[in-house]
Amino acid sequence: xxxxxxxxxWESAIAxxxxxxxxxxxxxxxxIVKTRLQVQIKKKNQENHHSAEHHHYESxxxxxxxxxxxxxxxxxYSGLAGALAGVASTNFxxxxxxxxxxxxxxxxxxxxxxxxxxxxxxxxxxVAGALAQVxxxxxxxxxxxxxxxxxxxxxxxxETGKDVVHSEDGWSGLWRGLKASLVLCVNPAITYGAYQRxxxxxxxxxxxxxxWEAFVLGAMSKSLATLTTQPLIVAKVGxxxxxxPAREGKPFKTFGEVMAYxxxxxGPFALFKGIGPQLLKGLLVQGLLMMTKERxxxxxVLLFAYLRAxxxxxxxxxxxxxxxxxxxxxxxxxxxxxxAENVLEKAKTAFPATAK
Numbered sequence: 001x002x003x004x005x006x007x008x009x010w011e012s013a014i015a016x017x018x019x020x021x022x023x024x025x026x027x028x029x030x031x032i033v034k035t036r037l038q039v040q041i042k043k044k045n046q047e048n049h050h051s052a053e054h055h056h057y058e059s060x061x062x063x064x065x066x067x068x069x070x071x072x073x074x075x076x077y078s079g080l081a082g083a084l085a086g087v088a089s090t091n092f093x094x095x096x097x098x099x100x101x102x103x104x105x106x107x108x109x110x111x112x113x114x115x116x117x118x119x120x121x122x123x124x125x126x127v128a129g130a131l132a133q134v135x136x137x138x139x140x141x142x143x144x145x146x147x148x149x150x151x152x153x154x155x156x157x158x159e160t161g162k163d164v165v166h167s168e169d170g171w172s173g174l175w176r177g178l179k180a181s182l183v184l185c186v187n188p189a190i191t192y193g194a195y196q197r198x199x200x201x202x203x204x205x206x207x208x209x210x211x212w213e214a215f216v217l218g219a220m221s222k223s224l225a226t227l228t229t230q231p232l233i234v235a236k237v238g239x240x241x242x243x244x245p246a247r248e249g250k251p252f253k254t255f256g257e258v259m260a261y262x263x264x265x266x267g268p269f270a271l272f273k274g275i276g277p278q279l280l281k282g283l284l285v286q287g288l289l290m291m292t293k294e295r296x297x298x299x300x301v302l303l304f305a306y307l308r309a310x311x312x313x314x315x316x317x318x319x320x321x322x323x324x325x326x327x328x329x330x331x332x333x334x335x336x337x338x339x340a341e342n343v344l345e346k347a348k349t350a351f352p353a354t355a356k
Contacts, residue, residue, distance in 0.1 A: 017089075030284075035148060036147070090132055093136055098125065122186070129184075133181045137178055194224055227279075239251075
C-alpha cells in the first residue's frame with residue numbers, strides 16, 4: 001500500500017480484475033449472444049435459415065433459444081474459461097497501468113490536489129487501455145473463435161489457439177484486430193473517464209462509494225462508451241472471428257474492410273447489430289465490476305490498516321518487554337558478577353602456577 005487509504009497499482013489491479021471476473025461470469029450468456037449476433041451476415045432482401053452449421057438469429061431471445069436447442073445449456077457458456085482468463089488479464093493490466101499513469105500525472109501535476117479534467121482522464125484511460133491490449137489481445141482472439149465455433153467443431157482453448165497460429169496469418173493471427181483494439185481503447189477511456197467525472201460531480205470529496213452508487217455510475221458510464229464505439233466493436237468481432245461463408249474462408253484484413261462489407265450487404269444500421277445484449281451486458285458488467293471493485297478496494301484498505309495496527313502493537317509490546325527486562329537483567333548481572341569472581345579466585349588457588 002502506497003499511502004494511508006491509497007492502494008498501490010497492483011492492489012487496484014487485483015480489485016478491478018476480481019470485479020470483472022465475477023461480473024462477466026454472471027452475464028456470460030449475453031456475451032455469447034452479442035458475439036453471435038455481431039458476426040452473422042444477414043444479406044438484404046434474402047431469406048436466411050438457421051442450422052447448426054449456419055447460424056441465423058433474429059434477436060437476443062431468439063439467439064438464446066436456438067443456442068440452447070442446438071447446443072444445450074452449456075452452449076451458452078462456450079469458451080467461458082478462456083473468456084474469464086482474458087477478462088482477468090485484460091482488467092488486471094488495464095487497472096494496473098491506469099493506476100500507474102494516473103499516479104504519474106498526479107505526481108507531476110503543478111496544482112496539488114487538482115482532479116484530472118475530462119480530456120486528461122480520457123488520455124490516461126487510452127494509454128492504459130493500449131498497454132493492456134498489447135499484452136492480452138491473444139486471449140480475446142482465441143475466445144472469440146471459441147464462441148463462434150459451430151456444434152461438432154468445438155475445441156478447447158489451446159487447440160483453438162493452435163488453429164489460429166497454423167492459419168495463413170501464423171503467430172501474428174493471435175494479434176488479429178490489434179489496430180481495432182487500440183482504436184477501441186477509447187471505450188474504456190470513455191467508460192472510466194466518465195466514471196471519474198461523474199463521481200467527482202455527483203459525490204465530490206468521496207473516496208469510497210456505496211455499492212448501489214458505484215453500480216449506477218458504472219452502468220451510466222459504460223452505456224455512453226458502448227453507444228459511441230459500437231461500430232468499432234462489431235468490426236473488431238468480425239476481424240477476430242471466422243470469416244462468413246460468403247467469403248469462402250478469406251479473412252478480413254482491416255476493421256475498415258469489415259465495416260465496408262457489413263454496410264454493403266446489410267446496410268449502415270447493421271454496424272449497430274447486437275447493441276441490445278451489448279448494452280445490457282455492459283450495464284450489468286460495468287455496474288457489478290465497479291461495485292465489486294469498490295468493495296475489494298475497501299477490503300484492501302481494511303486489511304492493510306489491520307496489518308499496520310498489528311505491526312504497531314507488536315512493536316509496542318516488544319518495547320515494553322525490553323523496558324521491563326532491563327532492570328531484571330541488571331539485577332541478575334549485579335548478583336552474578338561477585339559469584340563469578342569468587343569462582344575464578346578459587347580456580348586460581350586450586351591450580352598452582354606453572355614454573356617458569
